[in-house]
Amino acid sequence: MRRRTLGGTYLFPVPTMTDLQPEKPASRYSMSAEPTVFLVDDDPGILEMLMTSCREMGLMAVSFTSGRAFLASVKPEDPGCLVLDYRMPDMTGLDILEELEKAGITLPVIFISGEAELSTAISAFRLGSLDFLEKPFKLSQFSEVVKKAIEKDTVARSNQASLSTVQALVGSLTPREKEVMALVVDGCANKEIAAQLGVSPKTVEVHRANVMRKMKAKSLAELVKMSVTLKSE
DSSP states (O other): OOBBSSSTTSHHHHHHHHTTTTOGGGGGGOOOOOOEEEEEEOOHHHHHHHHHHHHTTTTEEESSSSSHHHHHHHHHOOOEEEEEEEEOOOOOHHHHHHHHHHTTTOEEEEEESSOOOOOHHHHHHHHHHEEEEEOOOOOOHHHHHHHHHHHHHHHHHHHHHHHHHHHHHHSSSSSSHHHHHHHTTTOOOHHHHHHHSSSSSHOOOOOOOOHHHHTTTTTTHHHHHHHHHEEEE
C-alpha cells in the first residue's frame, strides 16, 4: 500500500497496517562502534519514516517505542545521537534525559514534539538537548540536525580518547618528573628548574629526558599540547 504524506516533504504519514506492527525486541539489536541514531517515539509510523531517512543518509539507526526500552539497551560507550519524542506514555523526554545523565551517557539529544512550549524547550536545553524540532518538520531539517549531532559526538569522543591517553602517560611519571614537566611547559630553562627544585641542572636534564620519553613527546611543542589537553579537562 502506498503511503500518503502531508505537505509532500513533511514527516507525518497516514499510518498503515505495516506501521502498526510491534517493534522487534531491543535485545535483537547489537550495538557497535559505528555511530548510531537512536530513535525513541511511541508512534511506529514516525519511527519508520525517521529510520528511512537515516538509511538514506547512510547512517545506522535503531528505534524504540518506549523510553524504558531505550534506557535498557543504550550504554555510555555507544556513539551517535538520540532523537527523542518529548511526550510518551511511559516516560517524558525530560525524564529520559535525567536518567541518561545519571548513567553518564552523553549522547547529543534532538528533541521532537508536537507541543513545543518555550518552557519545555528551555528545560531540554538545560539538560543538554542539542536541538528542538517542532512537529511537523521537514526531512531536510531532520537530516541537518542529525548530521550536526553525529559530528558533535564524534569530536567529543575523539577529544575524550586523547585526554584518556595523555592521562595514562602522565600516570607513568614520578612525582618529581611531574614537577619538571610542569615547569618545562611553563617555559622554564633547566637552570631555573634546578634552582626551584633544589637539584643540579644535570639532574633536571635526566628528569626532562625521562618526561619526553614516557610522554612519547617528540618535541617541546608536543609536550605543551599534551599539557593543554590536560588543562582542558
